[in-house]
Amino acid sequence: MKQAAVYGELADINYLYMKLKTKLFMVTVMIAAVTASVLSAGFTAPVYSSSLNLAVTDSIAEAGGFFFQTSDDEELVRASIVTEAAAVTPGGTLLAGIRLQMEDGWYVYWKNPGDSGIPTSVSWNLPEGYTAGDLMWPWPGIFYTDSFISYGYKEEVVLFTELKAPDDAETGSEVALSASVTWLVCKDICIPGRAELTGNVRVTENRPAVVSEKRELFDTYRERLPVTVPGLEATATDDAGTIVLHLKHDGLKNADVNNLVFYCSEEGIVESGAEQYFEVTDYGLRIVLRKSAFINTDITKVNGVLYNAGGWGGNGMKAISVTAVRSDN
Structure with a gap:
């Protein structure tokens, strides 16, 4: 078990290294392009x-x-x-x-x-x-x-x-x-x-x-713009490397969790490549996200888009805006 844990930690470190390397490469490409344009060379x-x-x-x-x-x-x-x-x-x-x-x-x-x-x-x-x-x-x-x-x-x-x-x-x-x-x-x-x-x-x-x-x-x-749902209450908790969103609205209780994706609007808050967990509850929907390893402070709120491939209701709406404020409860 200890050996498996070590391999898991190494895998996480390698993932973070590759992600950081990719980000640095992208920034380098943009800087090089702008510099070359200014200098009219290359x-x-x-x-x-x-x-x-x-x-x-x-x-x-x-x-x-x-x-x-x-x-x-x-x-x-x-x-x-x-x-x-x-x-x-x-x-x-x-x-x-x-x-x-x-x-x-x-x-x-x-x-x-x-x-x-x-x-x-x-x-x-x-x-x-x-x-x-x-x-x-x-x-x-x-x-x-x-x-x-x-x-x-x-x-x-x-x-x-x-x-x-x-x-x-x-x-x-x-x-x-x-x-x-x-x-x-x-x-x-x-x-x-x-x-x-x-x-x-x-x-x-x-x-x-x-x-x-x-x-x-x-x-x-x-029609592809996320909409604001009247009466939607959203809170977030931050604990042990995970961010949990609690969305309270009766219209969420019939969601097929296999159709859902949460897009965090801000970069560097959640791990985009990590698995997302959705659970229909008596108050609406619970979403568990993996917190980014690059953020070392507590989150205050999470903004994002909740997408439902099957649509929300029969009006063609597929994406709703979410602003979840941190709650310690």
Whole structure:
């Protein structure tokens, strides 16, 4: 038994070593790419540009149409700005998104990349008075590489942001939008990339209609956003290398535990590659997670997404947002 315990400890040490080595490699790749770009020597991180031109003429604006250009189809990642409507009203909001389209088999990372990888980053650059809300992340997929698990997106993803215009926005004017986007795209190898995206929207007095060409795209990714469940109570306990979440809600009592996955939103709190344990209880759901070996302090709260492949109820909802506050009980 003692020998088996020693082998188990060695296996854990080797796993942690490989995970740390992978993280350091990813960071080194990004630093090397940025440095090379600055020095204009050696490898340069790919730079993709995209221009989105909304309401180019009055007739196009009235029809709610727009033109846009994206980077070459042969690139591994095509990045573009998309907006749900062709204009915004003074003091109003506009749902915008960064659309990433990946070549077959390649993927980019979620806000918590898991055991390896680097999160996709979006920084909006807006005129004075305009603001951008937090990024809205659709639930991710899971990618397995050797003994590691990563979270991210294949084929395509749209990362939404709600843009808000100031109350004194001038009706009839055009507003320049821009966003800086960075990512790490992986398949057999990983390649860092970045894009400087630009676009324009018009300010109109009346609320504009949804652009018909983008309705399906926006509906698809809106349905993949985690939802907040009214009345859900969530607490977390931290003990002996495990984090236990207690989710209290009657709607969780009929869950098939074989369909469940919990995605922790923050990196380095739980072990992504460790087995997760789910138990239906009289109050809802109990989730046992393995605490990350890289965190040496007590947790105060755990944010994440609870995904149910079978869906929650009959409304198509598959992912719910969870914020579990630490409880000593």
